[in-house]
Amino acid sequence: MVTFYRRLPKFDYIQPKTLAETLNLLANSNNGKYRVYAGGTDLIPKLKRRAVVQPEVLVDLKGIPNLDYVDYDDQDGLRIGALATIRSVATSPVVSEKLPILSQAAGSIAFIQVQNRGTIAGNICNAVPSADSAPAISPGPPRARRSAGAGQGPPTEIMLACRRRRSILGGFD
Numbered sequence: 554m555v556t557f558y559r560r561l562p563k564f565d566y567i568q569p570k571t572l573a574e575t576l577n578l579l580a581n582s583n584n585g586k587y588r589v590y591a592g593g594t595d596l597i598p599k600l601k602r603r604a605v606v607q608p609e610v611l612v613d614l615k616g617i618p619n620l621d622y623v624d625y626d627d628q629d630g631l632r633i634g635a636l637a638t639i640r641s642v643a644t645s646p647v648v649s650e651k652l653p654i655l656s657q658a659a660g661s662i663a664f665i666q667v668q669n670r671g672t673i674a675g676n677i678c679n680a681v682p683s684a685d686s687a688p689a690i691s692p693g694p695p696r697a698r699r700s701a702g703a704g705q706g707p708p709t710e711i712m713l714a715c716r717r718r719r720s721i722l723g724g725f726d
């Protein structure tokens with residue numbers, strides 16, 4: 554039987570205003586006390602279902618300016634910020650040109666409302682095998698690597714975000 558909880562569990566909420574503040578906060582926590590989130594489309598329902606370990610503090614990344622970029626240059630390749638929505642990636646001309654498999658994957662996620670709220674970083678960091686964007690940016694498919702630019706591999710920013718989370722929680726769930 555699936556138990557349905559109407560209320561979220563209790564937690565504190567922080568919305569840092571800078572990346573430095575956020576990183577400082579997270580650097581001092583390696584016991585799962587803090588959990589970052591972006592769109593909340595995965596995390597909030599899971600918290601309601603008690604499907605994840607309850608954090609003491611939710612750290613809302615949405616207060617940090619300029620993290621919603623989708624950029625490309627020849628040196629760094631494709632860079633996708635932690636707050637870039639699924640929709641902005643799906644409709645980005647540069648993603649469509651450099652990594653079309655990611656455009657298609659992002660465009661296939663759920664529907665417009667979820668795409669407008671959820672982020673590509675959240676889709677990856679959620680770390681479920683069904684994440685539609687994961688195959689597109691994994692280092693595995695040679696087609697994706699080639700499309701991203703010679704030897705560029707996956708978008709670094711997303712990987713950094715996930716590593717950070719790993720260091721906070723001690724592993725993916």
Ligand SMILES: Cc1cc2nc3c(=O)[nH]c(=O)nc-3n(C[C@H](O)[C@H](O)[C@H](O)COP(=O)(O)OP(=O)(O)OC[C@H]3O[C@@H](n4cnc5c(N)ncnc54)[C@H](O)[C@@H]3O)c2cc1C
Pocket residue numbers: 588589590591592593594595596597614635639661662663664667670671672673674675676677678679683684685686714715717718
């Ligand atoms: C109705 C519905 C339909 C959906 N359909 C699909 C679908 O078809 N395909 C699909 O792939 N997904 C689907 N999803 C899942 C979801 O929308 C995506 O996984 C979304 O991309 C998550 O992004 P978010 O910003 O909302 O993540 P959040 O919910 O904010 O976070 C998800 C997880 O990632 C972590 N996290 C988020 N950002 C960061 C960061 N920058 N650094 C470290 N950790 C981070 C959070 O701690 C949390 O554990 C669906 C969801 C809903 C509600």
